[in-house]
Amino acid sequence: MQFKAMVLSNVELSPGYFRMKMTAPQELASSAPGQFLMLKVNDAIDPLLRRPFGLFDVGSFLPEYAGCGAQIYCEILYKVVGKGTKLLSALHHGDLVDLLAPLGKGFDLGPAGEEKVLVGGGVGLAPLYYLAKELKNRGEKVRLFAGGRNRDDILCITEFERLGVETYVATDDGTLGERGFVTQVLEPHLAPGTRIFACGPTPMLNAVAKMAQKSGVPCQVSMEAYMACGVGACLGCVMKGANHTEETPDYRCVCKDGPVFDSFELQWS
């Protein structure tokens, strides 16, 4: 659906990373972790297109107005990388933004009793928090593996821990957690009975998908692509399906068929 959301807060968590909370309509309460929103940062034509962000959290809160019932909020976690996110980072409490949400296909949480393994690279942590919350609500065992270049890229670990998630951290420079790739930390933990949910840079997802395949562990990945419409209409955001060839092409829309895919659905390089 399309709606105007009021910014409730917009806080810089670590250099260049922001967490923004916005009001949302009741319908958003039935969104699924892994779904995303498309946000128009202003009414102008610059930037022209909406920007996609994963749902970091959805929940309800009690506004500080007398007699006001519980309201729904949604949150995003974003990194300032260009024009749109720079403008976004300047928004304040009370500003209005136009949203399309919830969009796309979220994570399949899988059967109860499995060990749920969340793997996030940098701002790829964003959709995993909402996921972790839902999984913990169901009483599942959840581990989070978070990676980044340095400690500034590792976000909201305390929040995950507060949910009861066991967390593992790796950074390229060793400034937080183990030094190295998060996939190295992850590998020993993969075993039958685990299920992977991953989001982050494509090379990381590539490595995780291969690792999962080797270990025979089901793995879902949340992908990114340059998007215009977000609703499956422009065909701008497609990725190659596993069996894609030049002759028998098989493209999937990240916005509609994804952003979450089973890793074996896609073609990895």
Place this chain on the structure above:
Amino acid sequence: MQFKAMVLSNVELSPGYFRMKMTAPQELASSAPGQFLMLKVNDAIDPLLRRPFGLFDVGSFLPEYAGCGAQIYCEILYKVVGKGTKLLSALHHGDLVDLLAPLGKGFDLGPAGEEKVLVGGGVGLAPLYYLAKELKNRGEKVRLFAGGRNRDDILCITEFERLGVETYVATDDGTLGERGFVTQVLEPHLAPGTRIFACGPTPMLNAVAKMAQKSGVPCQVSMEAYMACGVGACLGCVMKGANHTEETPDYRCVCKDGPVFDSFELQWS
């Protein structure tokens, strides 16, 4: 010159009319009434071009910082008519804007001892305040004739009176001052020894210019034109000079040869 100015205040005076005060460099202290500035309302490409505004006032103020000496400010008075002025009206204390100022040719104040007659239509009052201040500083006798559609269009009359200017008001609907055109109120006051300074909608300036010619009173008009560069380079803002014909064209740049012209320099319809 080009400089960044900080907005000091931006106040709605009457519905749709704003007065904005900005910091300015020392050089602006030697600007002349009738000169204008070109303002870029934001860093974006929408709106693309700068917007021109007359200097409503230039002066010095003492900032509320310990040990800080007197600073120069400049003010504009503007009407919200489109995209640029709408964005402008949303600026707050502390926001920065990029300015070119002072631009163009200001009013020739004329010899001492004349009666200075200021004629303003609507937001055309803007450059006349700075002019009145300068004239009063020289101890001149100054009368202001202000016209508009209704009383909301009549701005800052008290400020003019505080300078010691004698004011006359006319509105189309009679909600303030006399009912009718300001030119009707003006006519009986024109006599040898007066000098007219007019700014406002073109039909008004047209009427004033003709009246001045009839009465043999010198008359300067401040014109408006759609501008791109403001410095005489694009040739977008030209007006027809008095002797302009298709065969012997004579165009004047409003931004550089004006915005203030002797009325006989221009071609009136």
Place this chain on the structure above:
Amino acid sequence: MQRPDMSVAIAGIEMRNPVMTASGTFGYGAEFADYLNLESIGAMITKGLSLKPKAGNPTPRIVETSGGMLNAIGLQNVGIDAFIEQKLPYLKNVNTPVIANLYGNTLEEYGEVASRLDGLAGVAGIEVNISCPNVKQGGIVFGTDPSAAQEVVSLVKKNTSKPLIVKLSPNVTDVVVMAKACADAGADALSLINTLTGMAIDLERRRPVLANVTGGLSGPAIKPVALRMVWQVAKAVSLPIIGIGGIMTGRDALEFMLAGATAVQVGTASFLDPSAAQRIAREMEEYLVEHDIASVRSLVGALEV
């Protein structure tokens, strides 16, 4: 005051208002059903359809530019048969005319696709996209060569009894020459403009942003070019014209009508605001009410020059 009469007709296609959705920007209609009332707009135009399903180009396929966007989707579509089987049944239930946009990689394909659509219930008309390279003739674009365009249009005309709209490319020296060629060949209406060919470069990677290197520029950036071409063609050709290019608001749409368009298409705007087509139709109606204009048709070509 009575509500203004917003209805227009293009070559016999009756529409409740002049706002159509542009090919390639509105999917097959269903994608937008959550965001607007499909029965509030004038007509829907499908994604460009070809004889066989088409995979389209590698990614990246889109990139934002100043006031516009480039796309190089590569005409990905399900193909004419899958369209008829899978997409058309849904659209038949929507009480809004559906116009099939079609293209071919060769002259013959144009004829073939047109004939498959002929006589098909639920398709009110066809719009032929001639901005495609002719595979057989070494890639020369049908829409930039008057005689190639004429051939395409004549062939399609032979293969259809439906109203035939021809969509013109702006990437030509003289759009009027192209318009006349298409009119002479039997077009019932003209729509313009398709996208301007452009390019974006990724400075850091020293590569074109789009995998296809070049793409089509759309959005508000191209509106002045589109308005100019609509005006030129409307003066020179007596066919009804559909104006396209950077329309974001009801005011934009009405400007195109003044320039000579009987209807308009909304493209990129639907990405920014999925309810754009409905909103634009409403804004147009509001303008008519405010200005006491009884019929939107009275504005067509009403520009005083």
Place this chain on the structure above:
Amino acid sequence: MQRPDMSVAIAGIEMRNPVMTASGTFGYGAEFADYLNLESIGAMITKGLSLKPKAGNPTPRIVETSGGMLNAIGLQNVGIDAFIEQKLPYLKNVNTPVIANLYGNTLEEYGEVASRLDGLAGVAGIEVNISCPNVKQGGIVFGTDPSAAQEVVSLVKKNTSKPLIVKLSPNVTDVVVMAKACADAGADALSLINTLTGMAIDLERRRPVLANVTGGLSGPAIKPVALRMVWQVAKAVSLPIIGIGGIMTGRDALEFMLAGATAVQVGTASFLDPSAAQRIAREMEEYLVEHDIASVRSLVGALEV
């Protein structure tokens, strides 16, 4: 690290950096002297000069559009003689190459203006604007017809010993055909693009905004079209190319160089920011420093496709 080498040469015109100011957007140079150091830019191009002084069009002459602007100045200029008498002496004192942009209303006028400039000290080269209607041939635009363009260029070439830059119009089906025609006729360099023809409408008045009805679109909106054309021409023609169209930043300029331009011109940007040309040159240099690139010339045509 040493400062990067920013110098380039176009057909023998040596410039301290690749940033030139575009014709018609920088007056005769002096207008901008308060806002930037005229000796910090690569070269200055004059307003388009004609044989006789030209009055230009009635007003309004300019209007803003989304991400761009339309102008219909109508080539108002002081004429070649007044330029030489009144404007050139000032420019001679500035240590930056001055390139005279010229045009004619007839073929003969082009030749005449060129010959008056020939041998004139203080003019480093000439840029011929062929986007003008040929008054004698019923208004057909020289720059959209390869043989007319060829005629103009050949004639100018005969009348000048100065480096000859030909400025191409983007309002053509195939800019490469035009580029080749000009190259064959003796151009020493090509500059592109001039403005795209567009139109704006005042809905309330039901009239075109510009008195001239149509005008030339410039600014960031046209950058994708300009980049595409520069890239196409650079691939096809071996002459040095000057990229123009919507350049606002050093990054924009460097993108044009990757596409194949040896130098760039800054137009509309100077209206937004009168110091744009100097700033853009500085931003380019900063990019080179950050990326450890020794010479800006190494970027010319370095796009990997």
